[in-house]
Amino acid sequence: MAGPTYDTLTLPAHVQTVLLTGANGFVGREVTKLLLELYPNLRIITTDIVAPPRYVDDEKRLRVVQADLGKPEDMAKLFEGEKIGGVFALHGIMSGGSEANFELGWAVNVDSHVALLKAVRKHNDEIYGKPDGTNPRIVHVFISSLAVYGGPKAGPKDHVIPSTSYGVQKQIGELYAYDYGRKGYLDTRSLRLPTVAIRTGAPSTAASSFFSGLIREPLQGIEAVCPVASSPDDPMLDEIPHYLSRAKTVFRNIVWGLCMPESNFKYGHRSINIPGITITPRQIIAALKEHGGDEALKLIKYEKDPAVINICLTWAGSYDNSEALASGFEVDDAKTGFADAVADFKAALEEEAAAK
Numbered sequence: 001m002a003g004p005t006y007d008t009l010t011l012p013a014h015v016q017t018v019l020l021t022g023a024n025g026f027v028g029r030e031v032t033k034l035l036l037e038l039y040p041n042l043r044i045i046t047t048d049i050v051a052p053p054r055y056v057d058d059e060k061r062l063r064v065v066q067a068d069l070g071k072p073e074d075m076a077k078l079f080e081g082e083k084i085g086g087v088f089a090l091h092g093i094m095s096g097g098s099e100a101n102f103e104l105g106w107a108v109n110v111d112s113h114v115a116l117l118k119a120v121r122k123h124n125d126e127i128y129g130k131p132d133g134t135n136p137r138i139v140h141v142f143i144s145s146l147a148v149y150g151g152p153k154a155g156p157k158d159h160v161i162p163s164t165s166y167g168v169q170k171q172i173g174e175l176y177a178y179d180y181g182r183k184g185y186l187d188t189r190s191l192r193l194p195t196v197a198i199r200t201g202a203p204s205t206a207a208s209s210f211f212s213g214l215i216r217e218p219l220q221g222i223e224a225v226c227p228v229a230s231s232p233d234d235p236m237l238d239e240i241p242h243y244l245s246r247a248k249t250v251f252r253n254i255v256w257g258l259c260m261p262e263s264n265f266k267y268g269h270r271s272i273n274i275p276g277i278t279i280t281p282r283q284i285i286a287a288l289k290e291h292g293g294d295e296a297l298k299l300i301k302y303e304k305d306p307a308v309i310n311i312c313l314t315w316a317g318s319y320d321n322s323e324a325l326a327s328g329f330e331v332d333d334a335k336t337g338f339a340d341a342v343a344d345f346k347a348a349l350e351e352e353a354a355a356k
């Protein structure tokens with residue numbers, strides 16, 4: 001099953017229009033740009049509760065819809081007059097946000113995703129007819145997280161015991177998506193993302209947000225808090241190995257999640273551990289020194305936050321990604337992957353500065 005990879009990022013023939021939710025978020029923005037770059041003839045409908053950016057003026061290529069997916073009337077307008085073949089379900093409330101606001105996390109990460117699956121199924125039956133084994137089905141890519149695992153290193157077939165509300169909510173989302181796939185209603189896939197580095201823009205409410213922040217803020221002359229250590233000598237800097245992937249790799253893996261054949265799921269599940277590499281906060285700080293020197297290091301404030309540490313200690317730091325690799329997903333080089341991610345981020349900063 002060795003993988004077709006990005007030179008064969010070929011969409012299934014019936015996928016001529018895709019819907020992408022969470023399009024104003026960090027990942028949503030970048031995946032939209034990648035889709036525009038890869039597929040000049042694809043129609044993309046982007047949506048978010050906060051109006052997503054309009055990268056091209058051509059309404060035929062990009063339709064932008066501001067919608068609260070918790071509201072049925074907003075949900076309905078996404079599908080009107082469309083023939084959607086693929087969905088990237090990316091919207092959500094991150095781990096720290098879901099832990100801080102229990103009701104909001106459940107409403108967005110579970111209720112609105114269940115409502116979306118129902119709406120996608122209805123649309124599927126309207127445009128392709130009820131699935132009969134011969135007609136196409138919408139490919140629905142639910143974006144999950146490795147936070148579904150609360151315990152030690154595990155593979156996609158192992159039991160998941162989430163240790164945050166976010167992880168529980170993502171696991172429930174996966175189970176819903178799985179059942180729609182099992183019943184043959186839709187062609188569903190759940191992609192469990194590692195931390196995406198380096199996150200551009202404002203910090204997210206994810207507990208892992210500081211892993212990107214330790215690079216992002218100091219390289220822009222802004223202070224960053226390291227919430228897992230009280231000083232640069234704190235041994236905790238070695239004790240929180242973290243699993244992350246270069247952002248560019250994750251975005252392409254997400255697109256491959258829609259392109260790959262459904263027959264790649266050979267073990268009765270529909271979840272994929274998106275590959276990453278393991279890195280410690282100390283290695284991140286070393287990378288900051290390399291790229292920003294001692295001036296950048298001075299901008300790190302060491303302020304231990306037990307709430308963040310408690311969440312971080314539930315992460316395994318490494319996950320079994322063998323099935324993903326066999327299915328054509330890509331992994332960063334363990335030695336250079338993080339340096340590549342920092343280099344991408346620096347290039348993006350320079351591009352931004354040049355555009356001003």
Ligand SMILES: NC(=O)c1ccc[n+]([C@@H]2O[C@H](COP(=O)([O-])OP(=O)(O)OC[C@H]3O[C@@H](n4cnc5c(N)ncnc54)[C@H](O)[C@@H]3O)[C@@H](O)[C@H]2O)c1
Binds near residue numbers: 093194
């Ligand atoms: N970034 C990461 O490191 C990471 C890691 C693992 C999983 N993920 C998952 O990837 C997806 C995208 O992550 P991100 O980093 O872009 O997050 P983000 O917070 O930047 O974006 C999420 C988007 O969802 C939108 N949203 C929230 N509630 C909504 C609602 N009711 N209706 C419509 N839109 C709503 C927000 O406005 C936001 O733009 C999420 O599902 C997240 O759980 C991300």
